[in-house]
Amino acid sequence: MKQKITLKKIAQEFDVSISTVSKALKDSHEIGRETRDRIQAFAKFYNYRPNNIALSLKHRKTKTIGVIIPEIVHYFFALIIEGVEHIASERGYNVVVALSNESLEKEIINMETLADGLIDGFILSLSKETLRMQDYHHINEAMGLGMPVVLFDRTVPEIACDKVVIDDTQSAYNAVMHLFERDRKNILLLTTEDYISVGRLRTQGYFQALQEKEMPLNNDLIIKVVDHENSDIIMSQLEADILKAFKQHPNIDAIFAVNEIYAAAALRVVRKLELKVPEQVSIICFTDGLISKYSSPTLSTVSQHGEEIGKQAANLLIDRLESSDDDYPFTTSVVACSIVQREST
Amino acid sequence: MKQKITLKKIAQEFDVSISTVSKALKDSHEIGRETRDRIQAFAKFYNYRPNNIALSLKHRKTKTIGVIIPEIVHYFFALIIEGVEHIASERGYNVVVALSNESLEKEIINMETLADGLIDGFILSLSKETLRMQDYHHINEAMGLGMPVVLFDRTVPEIACDKVVIDDTQSAYNAVMHLFERDRKNILLLTTEDYISVGRLRTQGYFQALQEKEMPLNNDLIIKVVDHENSDIIMSQLEADILKAFKQHPNIDAIFAVNEIYAAAALRVVRKLELKVPEQVSIICFTDGLISKYSSPTLSTVSQHGEEIGKQAANLLIDRLESSDDDYPFTTSVVACSIVQREST
């Protein structure tokens, strides 16, 4: 196991000083042509590469960005990472990933560890617990220490920073309109509790669409899924609720779900009831993931373009990191969603 | 924006030396009780936290591990990261993720960048291109420089290092047996080309099961999916192939797919043919992901326990990193798969 080669070792080899080697490798005119060539050849032969840690210490920046997401096993978040990684590697940055597991405490711990010199800035989506507790001190502290933060998807107005969001309300409105255009009258809404901002906003879009069409708002047609540790419990409860809704309102002819998991549950119930999709019941949902793409029938979705969100977040962050301007204004970038029509509508 | 506090600043504040501060914070008996208390209180108040970069430089280890995977938008790989992250954070390590995008070149670049001081060791799954080219010099070089590597899932015997694999052949055999037990006679195999080791091994398991049951091997019942940039093209080609197989062999009564995407394609064809699942056609596949869990009918799968694989890989790596023993023997850990029975069998 040959040790990694350093400037010092090269210097010893040629019996010159470390600074000479450093300059020679940087093609400095200060160093004689011959010395330069010999040192460069030697360095190349031994595959010299500067130690990133030393560079980070010296330059007081690490060229890596930290991404904190609630869960990685979600198609949307995986897409985000893909997008971030894409831009990061293009612009010469590394990516370190941390998972908050929807916990405020883990979010804080992760931020603290990463902030201790490991990264230059954060890209993050708030955990559910953080949203519920409305505790954002850690974010503001990080920014107070000069660590830029870009929030995406799950954001709050209380934090002043760069943000990348989708227009949940508008997109939900569009999705519901998509159903109305197909002559659907009784649309069942599957959403989250209100403290999850995206759920709340999408619910609003549903309301707006109904209002515009002057349709009555029927609370029986709104199912708010209560969060729980165990996803199997959530699912079976949801399926039971959907079934109940259909029993009470056999005239339901469409379902709008705020994510594809809920839509998958809906699909199962609909099949159990032997209703035809999309003839008798249309389905559309947020999250254009694998489930929608590969279920049968395939599901129409509102695609949030996760990769694009990740890319924009990364660009926003790196722009700020590389800007010398200290009070570069915060921007909020809204990534448009698009409706991907498939078999379910 | 208050600057981050350092030992030096605390030292200035109390007009003592940096070493005194460092020792005081470490509760060294060398420092007087009163000084110690005052410094600690001050540090706590200003929320002092040592700079990780400086520590890394000093200790010549970074306490972070690099994970390189071909693609993150795969449930299996996401689970791996989850497992790695779990153990890493438990044992005080950070995780940096890099994506090879199935490209040998990106795999090399990523490894080189990370190896330059950023990480202590690698956990990786070879890219398809790497497997095709059989070029493993970068892995061996990294190890030559004293950077431990743990390979998982897509491994090759040519590289001597710690490995975490599943017993693909045995598990495939079990899956096919699971079908035989349900009186299936004509099993369609959906697999990859042979250079992908997991595909090849699973195909072998299929052969073994047939052999054991003394069933004839029919090449018409084996579809080897040709890889392509565009997944839509792969899918439509696959669906066409499956359809053709059913036309030629209407007696096909089961399908075994080496991943759930292929199984989803099969499910679509089967529904098109209006065959009942599982009554007329049973389906089982590898990759216990979201598609299997939420499709209708839900799919029986061979669960590879990705999170467990990630955990074991992380433990193996950290064990080696923390072992003083230089020629700690390499181990290959085999994670057992289990069959998750759902509606499709």
Next chain:
DNA sequence: TAGCGTTACGAAAACGTTTGCGTGTTAAAA
């Protein structure tokens, strides 16, 4: 031959830590 400009290189500080060792002060022991 004094003065000056090049050329080619070295010394040292700096980034933020840790740590072995040296040292001045004090108080107790001889």
Next chain:
DNA sequence: TTTTAACACGCAAACGTTTTCGTAACGCTA
């Protein structure tokens, strides 16, 4: 009073870089 030990702290090196500021040696001009 002298020796010694304990105590409390500082110095400096080290990790691997970059970069500013010397400076020795040389050749040239006046």
